Amino acid sequence: MITVENLVKDFGPKRAVNRVSFTVKKGEILGFLGPNGAGKSTTMRMITGFIPPTSGRVVVGGHDVNEDPIPAKRLIGYLPESAPCYSDMTVHGFLSFAAEIRGLHGSAKEEAVRKAVGLCFLESVLHQSVDTLSKGFRHRTCLAQSIIHDPEVLVLDEPTDGLDPNQKHEIRQLLKRFGQNKAIIFSTHILEEVDAVCSRAVIIDRGHVVANGTPAELRARHDLAGSVSLRVQGVGAEAVRDRLAGLGIAGKVTVSSEAGSVLARVLPRDRTISGDLARAVAELAGREGWRFDELKTEEGRLDEVFRTITQPDSRRPAE
Amino acid sequence: MNSESCRTIWTIAKRELVGYFNSPVAYVFIVIFLLLNGFFTFMLGNYFLRGEANLNAFLMWHPWLYLFLVPAAGMRLWSEERRVGTLELLLTMPIAAWQAIVGKFLACWAFIGMALLLTFPVVITTSYLGDPDLGAMISGYVGSFLLAGAYLAVTVMTSAMTRNQVISFILSVVICFFLILAGWEPVTDLMVRWAPDWLVSTVASFSVMPHFMQFQRGVIDLRDLLFFGSVITFCLFCTSVVLRGLRGA
Numbered sequence: 001m002i003t004v005e006n007l008v009k010d011f012g013p014k015r016a017v018n019r020v021s022f023t024v025k026k027g028e029i030l031g032f033l034g035p036n037g038a039g040k041s042t043t044m045r046m047i048t049g050f051i052p053p054t055s056g057r058v059v060v061g062g063h064d065v066n067e068d069p070i071p072a073k074r075l076i077g078y079l080p081e082s083a084p085c086y087s088d089m090t091v092h093g094f095l096s097f098a099a100e101i102r103g104l105h106g107s108a109k110e111e112a113v114r115k116a117v118g119l120c121f122l123e124s125v126l127h128q129s130v131d132t133l134s135k136g137f138r139h140r141t142c143l144a145q146s147i148i149h150d151p152e153v154l155v156l157d158e159p160t161d162g163l164d165p166n167q168k169h170e171i172r173q174l175l176k177r178f179g180q181n182k183a184i185i186f187s188t189h190i191l192e193e194v195d196a197v198c199s200r201a202v203i204i205d206r207g208h209v210v211a212n213g214t215p216a217e218l219r220a221r222h223d224l225a226g227s228v229s230l231r232v233q234g235v236g237a238e239a240v241r242d243r244l245a246g247l248g249i250a251g252k253v254t255v256s257s258e259a260g261s262v263l264a265r266v267l268p269r270d271r272t273i274s275g276d277l278a279r280a281v282a283e284l285a286g287r288e289g290w291r292f293d294e295l296k297t298e299e300g301r302l303d304e305v306f307r308t309i310t311q312p313d314s315r316r317p318a319e
Numbered sequence: 320m321n322s323e324s325c326r327t328i329w330t331i332a333k334r335e336l337v338g339y340f341n342s343p344v345a346y347v348f349i350v351i352f353l354l355l356n357g358f359f360t361f362m363l364g365n366y367f368l369r370g371e372a373n374l375n376a377f378l379m380w381h382p383w384l385y386l387f388l389v390p391a392a393g394m395r396l397w398s399e400e401r402r403v404g405t406l407e408l409l410l411t412m413p414i415a416a417w418q419a420i421v422g423k424f425l426a427c428w429a430f431i432g433m434a435l436l437l438t439f440p441v442v443i444t445t446s447y448l449g450d451p452d453l454g455a456m457i458s459g460y461v462g463s464f465l466l467a468g469a470y471l472a473v474t475v476m477t478s479a480m481t482r483n484q485v486i487s488f489i490l491s492v493v494i495c496f497f498l499i500l501a502g503w504e505p506v507t508d509l510m511v512r513w514a515p516d517w518l519v520s521t522v523a524s525f526s527v528m529p530h531f532m533q534f535q536r537g538v539i540d541l542r543d544l545l546f547f548g549s550v551i552t553f554c555l556f557c558t559s560v561v562l563r564g565l566r567g568a
Binding site: 045048049050051052069070071073074076078080082084085086087088089093097098100101102103129142145 | 323327330331334337338341342403404405407408410411412413414415566
Protein backbone atom coordinates (compact mmCIF):
# COMPACT_ATOMS: atom_id res chain seq x y z
CA MET A 1 0.00 0.00 0.00
CA ILE A 2 2.79 2.42 0.93
CA THR A 3 6.21 2.14 -0.64
CA VAL A 4 8.95 4.54 0.38
CA GLU A 5 12.06 4.35 -1.76
CA ASN A 6 15.36 6.03 -0.96
CA LEU A 7 13.68 9.10 0.40
CA VAL A 8 16.01 12.06 0.91
CA LYS A 9 15.18 15.53 2.22
CA ASP A 10 17.65 18.35 2.58
CA PHE A 11 16.87 21.55 4.43
CA GLY A 12 19.62 23.82 3.20
CA PRO A 13 22.90 22.11 4.03
CA LYS A 14 21.27 19.83 6.60
CA ARG A 15 20.09 16.40 5.51
CA ALA A 16 16.98 15.68 7.55
CA VAL A 17 16.06 12.37 5.95
CA ASN A 18 18.68 10.18 4.36
CA ARG A 19 17.82 7.30 2.03
CA VAL A 20 14.85 6.02 3.97
CA SER A 21 13.10 3.00 2.46
CA PHE A 22 10.35 0.78 3.78
CA THR A 23 6.99 -0.61 2.78
CA VAL A 24 3.71 -0.97 4.62
CA LYS A 25 1.20 -3.55 3.44
CA LYS A 26 -2.51 -3.62 3.99
CA GLY A 27 -3.26 -5.01 7.44
CA GLU A 28 0.04 -3.80 8.84
CA ILE A 29 0.55 -1.24 11.57
CA LEU A 30 3.97 0.29 11.34
CA GLY A 31 5.33 2.06 14.40
CA PHE A 32 7.71 4.84 13.50
CA LEU A 33 10.19 5.48 16.28
CA GLY A 34 13.09 7.76 16.83
CA PRO A 35 14.44 10.52 19.01
CA ASN A 36 13.17 14.07 18.54
CA GLY A 37 14.48 15.59 15.35
CA ALA A 38 15.29 12.21 13.81
CA GLY A 39 13.21 12.96 10.72
CA LYS A 40 9.95 11.21 11.57
CA SER A 41 7.65 14.14 10.90
CA THR A 42 9.56 15.14 7.78
CA THR A 43 9.20 11.61 6.41
CA MET A 44 5.49 11.60 7.16
CA ARG A 45 5.07 14.97 5.50
CA MET A 46 6.68 13.58 2.38
CA ILE A 47 4.46 10.49 2.46
CA THR A 48 1.35 12.67 2.63
CA GLY A 49 2.61 14.98 -0.11
CA PHE A 50 2.88 18.10 2.05
CA ILE A 51 6.53 18.61 1.18
CA PRO A 52 8.29 17.21 -1.88
CA PRO A 53 11.33 14.98 -1.33
CA THR A 54 14.75 16.14 -2.48
CA SER A 55 15.10 12.74 -4.12
CA GLY A 56 13.52 9.32 -3.90
CA ARG A 57 9.83 8.61 -4.13
CA VAL A 58 6.73 7.60 -2.26
CA VAL A 59 4.07 5.42 -3.87
CA VAL A 60 0.69 5.10 -2.20
CA GLY A 61 -1.78 2.61 -3.67
CA GLY A 62 0.08 2.65 -6.97
CA HIS A 63 0.14 6.45 -7.29
CA ASP A 64 3.35 8.42 -6.97
CA VAL A 65 2.60 11.07 -4.35
CA ASN A 66 4.66 13.68 -6.12
CA GLU A 67 3.72 13.03 -9.73
CA ASP A 68 0.10 12.09 -9.27
CA PRO A 69 -0.81 13.67 -5.94
CA ILE A 70 -4.58 13.87 -5.99
CA PRO A 71 -5.42 10.14 -6.41
CA ALA A 72 -2.73 9.32 -3.83
CA LYS A 73 -4.04 11.89 -1.35
CA ARG A 74 -7.56 10.50 -1.74
CA LEU A 75 -6.34 7.23 -0.23
CA ILE A 76 -4.61 8.87 2.73
CA GLY A 77 -5.93 10.06 6.05
CA TYR A 78 -3.41 12.25 7.86
CA LEU A 79 -3.09 13.50 11.40
CA PRO A 80 -0.34 16.15 11.50
CA GLU A 81 1.88 16.44 14.54
CA SER A 82 0.19 19.39 16.23
CA ALA A 83 -3.33 18.13 15.34
CA PRO A 84 -4.36 21.46 13.78
CA CYS A 85 -8.07 22.28 13.39
CA TYR A 86 -9.94 25.32 12.10
CA SER A 87 -10.67 26.96 15.41
CA ASP A 88 -13.46 29.20 14.14
CA MET A 89 -15.71 26.21 13.35
CA THR A 90 -17.76 23.79 15.38
CA VAL A 91 -16.65 20.16 15.54
CA HIS A 92 -19.57 19.22 13.31
CA GLY A 93 -18.80 22.01 10.85
CA PHE A 94 -15.14 21.07 10.70
CA LEU A 95 -15.83 17.39 10.09
CA SER A 96 -18.47 18.23 7.49
CA PHE A 97 -15.91 20.36 5.70
CA ALA A 98 -13.38 17.52 5.79
CA ALA A 99 -16.00 15.12 4.41
CA GLU A 100 -17.05 17.49 1.64
CA ILE A 101 -13.54 18.13 0.51
CA ARG A 102 -13.09 14.36 0.34
CA GLY A 103 -16.02 14.28 -2.07
CA LEU A 104 -18.73 13.13 0.35
CA HIS A 105 -22.03 15.00 0.07
CA GLY A 106 -25.57 14.79 1.34
CA SER A 107 -26.49 11.72 3.35
CA ALA A 108 -23.11 10.03 2.71
CA LYS A 109 -21.48 13.03 4.36
CA GLU A 110 -23.76 12.95 7.38
CA GLU A 111 -23.19 9.22 7.76
CA ALA A 112 -19.40 9.64 7.56
CA VAL A 113 -19.44 12.44 10.14
CA ARG A 114 -21.67 10.40 12.45
CA LYS A 115 -19.39 7.39 12.20
CA ALA A 116 -16.15 9.32 12.78
CA VAL A 117 -17.72 11.15 15.73
CA GLY A 118 -18.70 7.81 17.25
CA LEU A 119 -15.27 6.26 16.76
CA CYS A 120 -13.46 9.20 18.29
CA PHE A 121 -15.92 9.79 21.18
CA LEU A 122 -16.85 13.32 20.16
CA GLU A 123 -20.63 13.19 20.67
CA SER A 124 -20.52 15.43 23.72
CA VAL A 125 -18.76 18.31 21.94
CA LEU A 126 -20.31 17.99 18.50
CA HIS A 127 -21.75 21.49 18.38
CA GLN A 128 -19.03 23.18 20.36
CA SER A 129 -16.57 25.56 18.75
CA VAL A 130 -13.16 23.96 18.22
CA ASP A 131 -11.29 26.70 20.07
CA THR A 132 -13.19 25.97 23.28
CA LEU A 133 -12.12 22.30 23.30
CA SER A 134 -9.56 20.74 25.62
CA LYS A 135 -6.41 19.38 24.06
CA GLY A 136 -7.63 15.79 24.11
CA PHE A 137 -10.85 16.65 22.32
CA ARG A 138 -9.09 18.79 19.77
CA HIS A 139 -6.66 15.99 19.12
CA ARG A 140 -9.48 13.53 18.59
CA THR A 141 -11.33 16.01 16.37
CA CYS A 142 -8.32 16.09 14.09
CA LEU A 143 -8.07 12.31 14.26
CA ALA A 144 -11.74 12.08 13.28
CA GLN A 145 -10.96 14.27 10.29
CA SER A 146 -8.29 11.81 9.17
CA ILE A 147 -10.59 8.77 9.24
CA ILE A 148 -13.70 10.46 7.91
CA HIS A 149 -13.43 9.01 4.40
CA ASP A 150 -12.51 5.54 5.67
CA PRO A 151 -9.08 5.77 4.01
CA GLU A 152 -7.03 2.76 3.05
CA VAL A 153 -3.90 4.44 4.37
CA LEU A 154 -3.58 6.23 7.69
CA VAL A 155 -0.58 8.39 8.52
CA LEU A 156 -0.69 9.53 12.13
CA ASP A 157 1.99 11.72 13.63
CA GLU A 158 1.98 11.04 17.37
CA PRO A 159 -1.69 10.12 17.65
CA THR A 160 -1.57 9.63 21.42
CA ASP A 161 0.46 12.71 22.28
CA GLY A 162 -1.14 14.81 24.98
CA LEU A 163 -3.89 12.33 25.81
CA ASP A 164 -4.60 10.91 29.25
CA PRO A 165 -4.00 7.17 29.85
CA ASN A 166 -7.64 6.23 29.20
CA GLN A 167 -7.75 8.13 25.95
CA LYS A 168 -4.42 6.62 24.92
CA HIS A 169 -5.88 3.21 25.51
CA GLU A 170 -8.95 4.05 23.43
CA ILE A 171 -6.89 5.34 20.54
CA ARG A 172 -4.70 2.23 20.61
CA GLN A 173 -7.76 0.01 20.48
CA LEU A 174 -9.01 2.07 17.56
CA LEU A 175 -5.70 1.69 15.73
CA LYS A 176 -5.72 -2.05 16.26
CA ARG A 177 -9.22 -2.32 14.88
CA PHE A 178 -8.35 -0.21 11.84
CA GLY A 179 -5.12 -2.13 11.37
CA GLN A 180 -7.02 -5.19 10.25
CA ASN A 181 -7.88 -3.74 6.85
CA LYS A 182 -5.80 -0.61 6.43
CA ALA A 183 -2.15 0.26 6.11
CA ILE A 184 -1.18 2.43 9.07
CA ILE A 185 1.96 4.35 9.90
CA PHE A 186 2.13 6.10 13.22
CA SER A 187 4.97 7.77 15.01
CA THR A 188 5.45 7.69 18.74
CA HIS A 189 7.96 8.15 21.53
CA ILE A 190 6.20 5.65 23.72
CA LEU A 191 7.81 2.26 23.47
CA GLU A 192 5.08 0.24 25.14
CA GLU A 193 2.78 1.51 22.43
CA VAL A 194 4.89 -0.33 19.91
CA ASP A 195 4.36 -3.57 21.80
CA ALA A 196 0.69 -2.89 22.30
CA VAL A 197 -0.22 -1.94 18.77
CA CYS A 198 2.39 -2.43 16.06
CA SER A 199 2.93 -5.37 13.83
CA ARG A 200 6.24 -3.86 12.79
CA ALA A 201 8.49 -1.05 13.90
CA VAL A 202 10.98 1.15 12.12
CA ILE A 203 13.50 3.09 14.16
CA ILE A 204 14.98 6.16 12.56
CA ASP A 205 17.92 8.14 13.85
CA ARG A 206 19.43 11.26 12.30
CA GLY A 207 17.58 10.59 9.08
CA HIS A 208 18.64 6.95 8.72
CA VAL A 209 16.60 3.82 9.26
CA VAL A 210 18.56 1.98 11.95
CA ALA A 211 16.15 -0.88 12.60
CA ASN A 212 13.17 -2.42 10.86
CA GLY A 213 11.41 -5.48 12.24
CA THR A 214 8.65 -6.89 14.42
CA PRO A 215 8.69 -5.78 18.06
CA ALA A 216 9.94 -9.27 19.00
CA GLU A 217 12.80 -9.07 16.52
CA LEU A 218 13.79 -5.68 17.86
CA ARG A 219 13.69 -6.89 21.42
CA ALA A 220 15.93 -9.80 20.45
CA ARG A 221 18.62 -7.25 19.58
CA HIS A 222 18.98 -6.48 23.26
CA ASP A 223 22.31 -7.78 24.61
CA LEU A 224 20.59 -9.72 27.35
CA ALA A 225 17.79 -11.07 25.17
CA GLY A 226 17.41 -14.82 25.63
CA SER A 227 19.37 -14.89 28.88
CA VAL A 228 17.97 -16.75 31.88
CA SER A 229 18.15 -15.38 35.38
CA LEU A 230 17.87 -17.55 38.45
CA ARG A 231 17.64 -16.61 42.11
CA VAL A 232 18.80 -19.34 44.47
CA GLN A 233 18.86 -19.50 48.27
CA GLY A 234 21.35 -21.22 50.52
CA VAL A 235 24.01 -22.11 47.98
CA GLY A 236 27.41 -20.50 47.45
CA ALA A 237 27.82 -18.19 44.48
CA GLU A 238 30.89 -20.08 43.23
CA ALA A 239 29.09 -23.40 43.18
CA VAL A 240 26.13 -21.95 41.32
CA ARG A 241 28.38 -20.43 38.71
CA ASP A 242 30.40 -23.59 38.15
CA ARG A 243 27.37 -25.78 37.80
CA LEU A 244 25.60 -23.39 35.40
CA ALA A 245 28.72 -22.95 33.31
CA GLY A 246 28.85 -26.71 33.01
CA LEU A 247 25.63 -26.75 31.01
CA GLY A 248 26.33 -27.49 27.38
CA ILE A 249 24.20 -24.75 25.94
CA ALA A 250 25.18 -22.03 28.39
CA GLY A 251 27.46 -19.23 27.38
CA LYS A 252 28.68 -16.57 29.77
CA VAL A 253 27.49 -16.82 33.37
CA THR A 254 27.49 -13.95 35.84
CA VAL A 255 26.55 -14.24 39.50
CA SER A 256 25.98 -11.76 42.27
CA SER A 257 24.99 -12.47 45.83
CA GLU A 258 22.78 -10.31 47.94
CA ALA A 259 21.10 -10.86 51.32
CA GLY A 260 21.65 -14.60 51.42
CA SER A 261 20.53 -15.33 47.90
CA VAL A 262 22.49 -15.68 44.71
CA LEU A 263 21.33 -14.11 41.47
CA ALA A 264 22.78 -15.78 38.43
CA ARG A 265 22.37 -14.76 34.81
CA VAL A 266 23.13 -17.23 32.05
CA LEU A 267 23.54 -16.13 28.47
CA PRO A 268 22.83 -18.74 25.85
CA ARG A 269 25.78 -19.91 23.78
CA ASP A 270 23.53 -19.71 20.76
CA ARG A 271 20.64 -17.25 20.86
CA THR A 272 18.36 -19.25 18.62
CA ILE A 273 17.87 -21.99 21.21
CA SER A 274 17.21 -19.78 24.21
CA GLY A 275 13.92 -21.59 24.87
CA ASP A 276 15.84 -24.72 25.81
CA LEU A 277 18.13 -22.83 28.15
CA ALA A 278 15.46 -22.06 30.73
CA ARG A 279 14.42 -25.73 30.81
CA ALA A 280 18.03 -26.87 31.17
CA VAL A 281 18.60 -24.44 34.03
CA ALA A 282 15.42 -25.60 35.77
CA GLU A 283 16.40 -29.25 35.41
CA LEU A 284 19.86 -28.52 36.78
CA ALA A 285 18.41 -26.73 39.78
CA GLY A 286 16.10 -29.71 40.36
CA ARG A 287 18.97 -32.20 40.20
CA GLU A 288 21.09 -30.11 42.55
CA GLY A 289 18.20 -29.62 44.96
CA TRP A 290 18.56 -25.81 44.88
CA ARG A 291 15.73 -23.83 46.40
CA PHE A 292 15.03 -21.17 43.78
CA ASP A 293 12.29 -18.56 43.92
CA GLU A 294 12.81 -16.89 40.57
CA LEU A 295 13.55 -18.20 37.14
CA LYS A 296 12.87 -16.16 34.06
CA THR A 297 13.89 -15.69 30.47
CA GLU A 298 14.74 -12.15 29.48
CA GLU A 299 12.83 -11.20 26.32
CA GLY A 300 14.89 -8.13 25.73
CA ARG A 301 13.75 -4.62 26.42
CA LEU A 302 12.77 -2.22 23.67
CA ASP A 303 13.90 0.84 25.54
CA GLU A 304 17.39 -0.63 25.93
CA VAL A 305 17.49 -1.51 22.25
CA PHE A 306 16.26 1.96 21.40
CA ARG A 307 18.95 3.53 23.54
CA THR A 308 21.77 1.48 22.11
CA ILE A 309 20.90 2.03 18.47
CA THR A 310 19.96 5.71 18.69
CA GLN A 311 22.47 7.97 20.32
CA PRO A 312 21.55 10.99 22.36
CA ASP A 313 22.97 14.29 21.18
CA SER A 314 25.70 14.46 23.80
CA ARG A 315 27.22 11.16 22.76
CA ARG A 316 27.12 11.77 19.05
CA PRO A 317 30.46 11.73 17.33
CA ALA A 318 31.44 15.01 15.73
CA GLU A 319 30.51 14.96 12.06
CA MET B 320 -12.52 24.00 -15.12
CA ASN B 321 -14.65 20.93 -14.48
CA SER B 322 -17.51 20.58 -12.04
CA GLU B 323 -15.33 18.80 -9.49
CA SER B 324 -12.97 21.78 -9.32
CA CYS B 325 -15.93 24.10 -8.89
CA ARG B 326 -17.25 21.96 -6.10
CA THR B 327 -13.90 21.95 -4.31
CA ILE B 328 -13.58 25.73 -4.69
CA TRP B 329 -17.10 26.17 -3.39
CA THR B 330 -16.39 23.91 -0.38
CA ILE B 331 -13.33 25.96 0.51
CA ALA B 332 -15.05 29.29 -0.07
CA LYS B 333 -18.02 28.20 2.03
CA ARG B 334 -15.77 27.19 4.92
CA GLU B 335 -14.02 30.52 4.75
CA LEU B 336 -17.28 32.47 4.74
CA VAL B 337 -18.68 30.46 7.64
CA GLY B 338 -15.44 31.22 9.46
CA TYR B 339 -15.94 34.96 8.86
CA PHE B 340 -19.42 35.00 10.24
CA ASN B 341 -18.56 32.75 13.18
CA SER B 342 -16.04 35.31 14.37
CA PRO B 343 -16.59 38.98 15.10
CA VAL B 344 -14.38 39.94 12.13
CA ALA B 345 -17.29 40.06 9.69
CA TYR B 346 -19.53 42.26 11.80
CA VAL B 347 -16.78 44.65 12.84
CA PHE B 348 -15.70 44.98 9.23
CA ILE B 349 -19.19 45.67 7.89
CA VAL B 350 -20.04 48.21 10.58
CA ILE B 351 -16.76 50.10 10.22
CA PHE B 352 -16.98 50.00 6.44
CA LEU B 353 -20.48 51.47 6.41
CA LEU B 354 -19.72 54.08 9.06
CA LEU B 355 -16.60 55.28 7.28
CA ASN B 356 -18.41 55.32 3.95
CA GLY B 357 -21.11 57.49 5.43
CA PHE B 358 -18.67 59.81 7.08
CA PHE B 359 -16.50 60.27 4.01
CA THR B 360 -19.39 60.66 1.59
CA PHE B 361 -21.56 63.05 3.51
CA MET B 362 -19.08 64.93 5.68
CA LEU B 363 -15.77 65.07 3.83
CA GLY B 364 -17.22 64.55 0.35
CA ASN B 365 -19.79 67.33 0.80
CA TYR B 366 -22.31 65.16 -0.93
CA PHE B 367 -25.19 67.57 -0.40
CA LEU B 368 -23.33 70.74 -1.35
CA ARG B 369 -22.13 69.30 -4.63
CA GLY B 370 -25.54 69.33 -6.20
CA GLU B 371 -24.55 66.47 -8.50
CA ALA B 372 -26.77 63.49 -9.11
CA ASN B 373 -23.99 60.90 -9.17
CA LEU B 374 -21.96 58.75 -6.81
CA ASN B 375 -18.63 60.56 -7.16
CA ALA B 376 -18.66 61.87 -3.61
CA PHE B 377 -19.13 58.28 -2.50
CA LEU B 378 -16.86 56.37 -4.86
CA MET B 379 -13.91 58.77 -4.80
CA TRP B 380 -13.02 57.60 -1.29
CA HIS B 381 -13.00 53.93 -2.05
CA PRO B 382 -9.34 53.61 -3.12
CA TRP B 383 -8.39 55.09 0.27
CA LEU B 384 -10.97 53.27 2.32
CA TYR B 385 -10.06 49.93 0.78
CA LEU B 386 -6.39 50.69 1.31
CA PHE B 387 -6.83 49.78 4.98
CA LEU B 388 -10.01 47.77 5.12
CA VAL B 389 -9.28 45.21 2.41
CA PRO B 390 -5.89 44.18 3.84
CA ALA B 391 -7.58 43.99 7.25
CA ALA B 392 -10.19 41.62 5.88
CA GLY B 393 -7.75 39.46 3.95
CA MET B 394 -4.59 39.41 6.07
CA ARG B 395 -5.54 36.24 7.89
CA LEU B 396 -6.39 34.15 4.82
CA TRP B 397 -3.09 32.29 4.59
CA SER B 398 -1.05 33.60 7.51
CA GLU B 399 -3.52 32.13 9.96
CA GLU B 400 -3.38 28.76 8.21
CA ARG B 401 0.38 28.86 8.47
CA ARG B 402 0.39 29.93 12.11
CA VAL B 403 -2.10 27.33 13.32
CA GLY B 404 -0.77 24.59 11.06
CA THR B 405 -4.01 23.93 9.21
CA LEU B 406 -2.04 24.64 6.04
CA GLU B 407 -0.61 21.15 6.42
CA LEU B 408 -4.12 19.75 6.69
CA LEU B 409 -5.43 21.72 3.73
CA LEU B 410 -2.57 20.90 1.39
CA THR B 411 -2.64 17.18 2.15
CA MET B 412 -6.30 17.01 1.19
CA PRO B 413 -6.99 15.73 -2.33
CA ILE B 414 -7.17 19.22 -3.82
CA ALA B 415 -4.88 21.35 -5.95
CA ALA B 416 -3.29 24.37 -4.29
CA TRP B 417 -4.82 26.74 -6.86
CA GLN B 418 -8.30 25.57 -5.93
CA ALA B 419 -7.66 26.52 -2.32
CA ILE B 420 -6.20 29.89 -3.36
CA VAL B 421 -9.12 30.73 -5.63
CA GLY B 422 -11.68 29.49 -3.10
CA LYS B 423 -10.28 31.62 -0.31
CA PHE B 424 -9.95 34.65 -2.56
CA LEU B 425 -13.53 34.36 -3.82
CA ALA B 426 -14.90 33.93 -0.31
CA CYS B 427 -13.27 37.10 0.92
CA TRP B 428 -14.13 39.00 -2.25
CA ALA B 429 -17.77 37.96 -1.97
CA PHE B 430 -17.74 39.09 1.64
CA ILE B 431 -16.41 42.53 0.69
CA GLY B 432 -18.97 42.59 -2.12
CA MET B 433 -21.71 42.01 0.45
CA ALA B 434 -20.46 44.92 2.53
CA LEU B 435 -20.37 47.04 -0.62
CA LEU B 436 -23.96 46.14 -1.50
CA LEU B 437 -25.03 47.26 1.95
CA THR B 438 -24.16 50.82 0.91
CA PHE B 439 -27.33 50.81 -1.22
CA PRO B 440 -28.90 53.70 0.77
CA VAL B 441 -26.56 56.08 -1.00
CA VAL B 442 -28.03 54.94 -4.32
CA ILE B 443 -31.55 55.43 -3.01
CA THR B 444 -30.69 58.87 -1.67
CA THR B 445 -29.18 59.93 -4.98
CA SER B 446 -32.16 58.65 -6.93
CA TYR B 447 -34.54 60.42 -4.59
CA LEU B 448 -32.75 63.76 -4.75
CA GLY B 449 -31.98 63.84 -8.42
CA ASP B 450 -32.14 61.93 -11.64
CA PRO B 451 -28.85 60.00 -11.78
CA ASP B 452 -27.57 57.85 -14.62
CA LEU B 453 -28.32 54.33 -13.44
CA GLY B 454 -25.71 52.84 -15.78
CA ALA B 455 -22.99 55.05 -14.36
CA MET B 456 -23.96 54.05 -10.84
CA ILE B 457 -23.78 50.37 -11.73
CA SER B 458 -20.44 50.75 -13.46
CA GLY B 459 -19.19 52.73 -10.46
CA TYR B 460 -20.08 49.83 -8.22
CA VAL B 461 -18.48 47.34 -10.61
CA GLY B 462 -15.29 49.43 -10.60
CA SER B 463 -15.28 49.64 -6.84
CA PHE B 464 -15.75 45.88 -6.56
CA LEU B 465 -12.91 45.22 -9.01
CA LEU B 466 -10.67 47.63 -7.13
CA ALA B 467 -11.38 45.73 -3.92
CA GLY B 468 -10.57 42.50 -5.78
CA ALA B 469 -7.21 43.84 -6.91
CA TYR B 470 -6.30 44.95 -3.38
CA LEU B 471 -7.52 41.65 -2.00
CA ALA B 472 -5.38 39.67 -4.43
CA VAL B 473 -2.36 41.64 -3.22
CA THR B 474 -3.34 40.86 0.37
CA VAL B 475 -3.77 37.15 -0.40
CA MET B 476 -0.24 37.15 -1.77
CA THR B 477 1.31 38.96 1.20
CA SER B 478 -0.60 36.80 3.66
CA ALA B 479 0.93 33.67 2.13
CA MET B 480 4.38 35.18 2.65
CA THR B 481 4.26 35.31 6.44
CA ARG B 482 2.63 33.66 9.41
CA ASN B 483 2.32 37.07 11.06
CA GLN B 484 -0.92 38.87 10.23
CA VAL B 485 0.48 42.30 11.11
CA ILE B 486 3.35 41.94 8.66
CA SER B 487 0.94 40.70 6.03
CA PHE B 488 -1.27 43.75 6.65
CA ILE B 489 1.56 46.26 6.43
CA LEU B 490 3.04 44.71 3.30
CA SER B 491 -0.25 44.75 1.48
CA VAL B 492 -1.03 48.34 2.53
CA VAL B 493 2.34 49.43 1.16
CA ILE B 494 1.84 47.61 -2.13
CA CYS B 495 -1.72 48.90 -2.54
CA PHE B 496 -0.52 52.40 -1.68
CA PHE B 497 1.95 52.08 -4.53
CA LEU B 498 -0.85 50.96 -6.84
CA ILE B 499 -2.73 54.16 -6.00
CA LEU B 500 0.18 56.56 -6.22
CA ALA B 501 1.99 55.10 -9.21
CA GLY B 502 0.19 57.31 -11.72
CA TRP B 503 -0.22 60.35 -9.53
CA GLU B 504 1.37 63.47 -10.98
CA PRO B 505 3.69 64.42 -8.09
CA VAL B 506 5.10 60.89 -8.28
CA THR B 507 5.50 60.83 -12.04
CA ASP B 508 6.97 64.36 -11.95
CA LEU B 509 9.49 63.10 -9.45
CA MET B 510 10.56 60.43 -11.89
CA VAL B 511 10.41 62.45 -15.11
CA ARG B 512 13.59 64.33 -14.17
CA TRP B 513 15.85 61.30 -14.13
CA ALA B 514 14.06 58.23 -15.42
CA PRO B 515 13.63 57.36 -19.08
CA ASP B 516 10.15 57.81 -20.50
CA TRP B 517 9.46 54.12 -20.81
CA LEU B 518 10.13 53.59 -17.10
CA VAL B 519 7.89 56.48 -16.12
CA SER B 520 5.06 55.22 -18.25
CA THR B 521 5.54 51.63 -17.05
CA VAL B 522 5.34 52.69 -13.42
CA ALA B 523 2.40 54.95 -14.15
CA SER B 524 0.58 52.15 -15.91
CA PHE B 525 0.48 50.18 -12.68
CA SER B 526 -1.82 52.75 -11.18
CA VAL B 527 -5.32 51.62 -10.41
CA MET B 528 -6.66 55.18 -10.40
CA PRO B 529 -7.17 55.87 -14.13
CA HIS B 530 -8.90 52.50 -14.52
CA PHE B 531 -11.09 53.12 -11.52
CA MET B 532 -11.96 56.62 -12.78
CA GLN B 533 -13.20 55.16 -16.05
CA PHE B 534 -15.77 53.09 -14.18
CA GLN B 535 -16.83 56.12 -12.17
CA ARG B 536 -17.52 57.98 -15.39
CA GLY B 537 -19.79 55.14 -16.42
CA VAL B 538 -17.45 53.56 -18.94
CA ILE B 539 -16.87 49.83 -18.76
CA ASP B 540 -13.90 49.34 -21.04
CA LEU B 541 -12.41 45.95 -21.83
CA ARG B 542 -8.94 47.35 -21.13
CA ASP B 543 -9.91 48.32 -17.61
CA LEU B 544 -11.47 44.92 -17.00
CA LEU B 545 -8.29 43.32 -18.32
CA PHE B 546 -6.18 45.48 -16.04
CA PHE B 547 -7.96 44.42 -12.87
CA GLY B 548 -8.23 40.84 -14.14
CA SER B 549 -4.51 40.64 -14.75
CA VAL B 550 -3.58 42.20 -11.39
CA ILE B 551 -5.76 39.59 -9.66
CA THR B 552 -4.46 36.69 -11.75
CA PHE B 553 -0.85 37.75 -11.30
CA CYS B 554 -1.14 38.09 -7.52
CA LEU B 555 -2.94 34.76 -7.13
CA PHE B 556 -0.31 33.11 -9.30
CA CYS B 557 2.39 34.61 -7.07
CA THR B 558 0.53 33.17 -4.10
CA SER B 559 0.77 29.68 -5.56
CA VAL B 560 4.49 30.19 -6.13
CA VAL B 561 4.94 31.36 -2.53
CA LEU B 562 3.03 28.36 -1.19
CA ARG B 563 5.04 25.96 -3.31
CA GLY B 564 8.22 27.58 -2.02
CA LEU B 565 7.06 27.11 1.56
CA ARG B 566 6.61 23.42 1.08
CA GLY B 567 9.93 23.00 -0.66
CA ALA B 568 11.98 24.63 2.06
